[in-house]
Amino acid sequence: MYEPLVSGGTVRKVWDGETELYRQHLLRLDAESRRNRFGGAVSDEYIRRYADPSALHDAVICGFFVDGVLRGAAELRLLEHPGEAEAALSIERAWQSRGVGSALFERVLLVARNRQIERLHVLCLAENWRMQQLARKFHAQLSFQSGGAIGKLKAARPPPLSIMRELAADSSDLAAAILDIPAHLAERFEHANDAAECRARDARYERLMLVDNWR
Numbered sequence: 001m002y003e004p005l006v007s008g009g010t011v012r013k014v015w016d017g018e019t020e021l022y023r024q025h026l027l028r029l030d031a032e033s034r035r036n037r038f039g040g041a042v043s044d045e046y047i048r049r050y051a052d053p054s055a056l057h058d059a060v061i062c063g064f065f066v067d068g069v070l071r072g073a074a075e076l077r078l079l080e081h082p083g084e085a086e087a088a089l090s091i092e093r094a095w096q097s098r099g100v101g102s103a104l105f106e107r108v109l110l111v112a113r114n115r116q117i118e119r120l121h122v123l124c125l126a127e128n129w130r131m132q133q134l135a136r137k138f139h140a141q142l143s144f145q146s147g148g149a150i151g152k153l154k155a156a157r158p159p160p161l162s163i164m165r166e167l168a169a170d171s172s173d174l175a176a177a178i179l180d181i182p183a184h185l186a187e188r189f190e191h192a193n194d195a196a197e198c199r200a201r202d203a204r205y206e207r208l209m210l211v212d213n214w215r
């Protein structure tokens with residue numbers, strides 16, 4: 001049975017209009033997790049471009065939400081070679097080692113299977129033992145080359161119930177996304193207030209400077 005609740009949060013798809021939440025999640029990753037996710041140190045600017053909605057149109061993202069905030073994600077992208085795709089995971093530090101990666105990986109495997117993906121690739125740094133443990137748990141074959149590890153999984157053909165499982169999960173995801181809307185609106189409102197406060201502070205600062213210069 002599909003179980004969306006894990007470690008105090010909900011696992012569900014990230015819908016097209018929610019890609020900004022994915023971008024904010026990737027920007028919140030600590031330096032080590034960011035390096036592990038992208039295979040090297042990357043700047044905020046790089047992440048902003050990487051997670052621009054136009055750059056994500058062909059990706060399927062499964063997310064882990066806590067109080068409407070995206071704290072973990074599994075991104076699936078089809079590769080040019082038919083029947084092959086790549087998966088990449090990111091969990092914020094406070095939610096790591098609590099089974100979230102495993103739950104997201106299971107969900108992304110279901111999505112891959114239903115898209116007739118026969119081979120799923122997972123790339124990670126050679127020292128990223130946790131990702132390798134996770135891939136092994138799902139019977140991935142690991143190979144190591146030039147500082148990195150590649151996990152390859154053969155996805156089984158989807159049994160008839162597999163598509164039904166994804167559809168059922170999608171409809172409960174949609175309901176969960178609707179429930180998250182108030183939290184997103186509150187966050188936006190807070191940002192808007194912060195920005196207004198900053199502008200007011202800047203204006204106060206400018207005024208002080210003027211008074212200073214005038215003296």
Ligand SMILES: CC(C)(COP(=O)(O)OP(=O)(O)OC[C@H]1O[C@@H](n2cnc3c(N)ncnc32)[C@H](O)[C@@H]1OP(=O)(O)O)[C@@H](O)C(=O)NCCC(=O)NCCS
Nearest residue numbers: 033036037088089090091096097098099100101102131133
């Ligand atoms: C790698 C990552 C996705 C793993 O997700 P996670 O939620 O931390 O992992 P899980 O809690 O599901 O654990 C997966 C397996 O890793 C191993 N593991 C996890 N934490 C562990 C710990 N502290 N000690 C020993 N083993 C551990 C276990 O084998 C575990 O499976 P089990 O609990 O069933 O035995 C996550 O830590 C992360 O996002 N890291 C930063 C980004 C990254 O490395 N991405 C991968 C490149 S694509």
